[in-house]
Amino acid sequence: MHELGVAGEILGIALSEVERNAAKKVTSIRLRVGVLRAIEPENLSFLFEHLSRGTPAEGALLEIVEEPVRVDCAVCGVSGARSLVWECPRCGGTGIALTEGDSLVVLSLDIED
Template sequence: MHETGIAAEILDIAEREAARRGAASIAAISIQVGDLSGVVAEALEFAFEALAAGTPAAGTRLNIQKIPVRARCPHCRSEVLPGHDLVLWCPDCGLPLDVIAGRELQVQSLELVEAQ
């Protein structure tokens, strides 16, 4: 399950940022997960909780914002919202579409608890 590795990386990024800013702890981590990122949000949530348990990050909330796939035709510039079948071809031109959203996998913001 590669979500465990990703959860560890997210936690690592957040902890380094919290340390850099001299925060006491991390209240919440907000991340963006695109539908094409290959990450299952529920699995990531589960992996994060399992990983954080028993560490100072145990109470940290993980807010996952799912980013739907958006694609645009390079020829007619029309934007297509692919359905679940993820056919990335322009229905008018038959050209492969450029994916402009949906590949995100990144930490967007942190909610830090300031040191006393």
């Protein structure tokens, strides 16, 4: 249930934005979540709803954009999207660096004064 920690993280970001903008309410939050985070969107929304109760983020809509896995190969330099296989999609080399797929980023927040 690591979604609980993630939900808390998102709530923290949302509430600090409310404070920074002297706003009253968060109406929606757009997130980019890497597939490697293995987040269940329904679970995350449910937990966020629970945690945000009684805060300015109560009732905010979570919009979750999934980020695919993307790798960079140190051998041939190719950069590509790939499912969960730890080798380069072109040369089969294993000296790859994961460049996308594990992020958790708040892309935007809609707030109301």
